[in-house]
Amino acid sequence: MPRILMLAGDAAEALEVLYPKYRLEEEGWTVDLAAPERRKIQTVVHDFEPGFDTYTEKLGYRIDADLAIADVEPEGYDGLVIPGGRAPEYLRNIPRVLEIARHFLERGKPLAATCHGALILAAAGTLRGRVLTCYPQCAPDVRAAQGEFVDREVVVSDNLVTARAWDDNAPWMREFVTLVRSRTA
Numbered sequence: 001m002p003r004i005l006m007l008a009g010d011a012a013e014a015l016e017v018l019y020p021k022y023r024l025e026e027e028g029w030t031v032d033l034a035a036p037e038r039r040k041i042q043t044v045v046h047d048f049e050p051g052f053d054t055y056t057e058k059l060g061y062r063i064d065a066d067l068a069i070a071d072v073e074p075e076g077y078d079g080l081v082i083p084g085g086r087a088p089e090y091l092r093n094i095p096r097v098l099e100i101a102r103h104f105l106e107r108g109k110p111l112a113a114t115c116h117g118a119l120i121l122a123a124a125g126t127l128r129g130r131v132l133t134c135y136p137q138c139a140p141d142v143r144a145a146q147g148e149f150v151d152r153e154v155v156v157s158d159n160l161v162t163a164r165a166w167d168d169n170a171p172w173m174r175e176f177v178t179l180v181r182s183r184t185a
Helices: 014-026 087-091 095-106 115-123 136-144 166-184
Strands: 003-007 030-035 040-047 056-064 079-082 111-114 154-157 160-163
Touching: 003 014, 003 095, 014 030, 014 040, 014 056, 014 166, 079 095, 079 115, 079 166, 087 115, 095 111, 095 115, 111 115, 111 166, 115 136, 115 160, 154 166, 160 166
Parallel strands: 003 030, 003 079, 079 111, 111 160
Antiparallel strands: 040 056, 154 160
C-alpha cells in the first residue's frame, strides 16, 4: 500500500489537512504528517466575512505531527501532500522542506499542493515551465518562479496536482489518488 507524506505546521488550513488525510487513509494508505517539530500543530480555518477584503482566520483543530521535518526520509514515500493556509509562508524557509519538495518533483513522484502550498514549490525552484493553480493571491509568486498560473479547481501537470483552496478538495484528491494509483500499480 502507498505511503504518503504530508508537510504542514501551525496555521495550516484545517480542511486542507484533514480532508486529504482521511481521504487517503480511506484508500488504506499510510499518511504521515511531518511538521517542524513532532508535536501537536494548530490548524486554522479561513473564511470570508461580509465587509472584509480578504479572508479571516479562526482557530481550527489541533493535530498530532507524526514526525519532525528533519527526520523525513522522502525515499520511503510514494507521494507528497502540501496543504495551504499560512504554514507554507514559513515552511518555505526551512531548507529541508525545499529538498523534500524537489525530491518528489524531480523523481516524478506524485505531489499534491493546494492554496498557499505553491509558495513552497516556488521557493524550491521547481515551477519553471509548469502549469498549476493555487490561491489566486499567490499567482504573482508562481509567475515570478516561471510557472504558469491558471484559475481552475484542479490542474494536473505530469506528477503535480494542484488546487486553489479547500473548496476544491474533492477534485484535488480525486486526481491525486488516480495519479498515485497509476504510479504505484
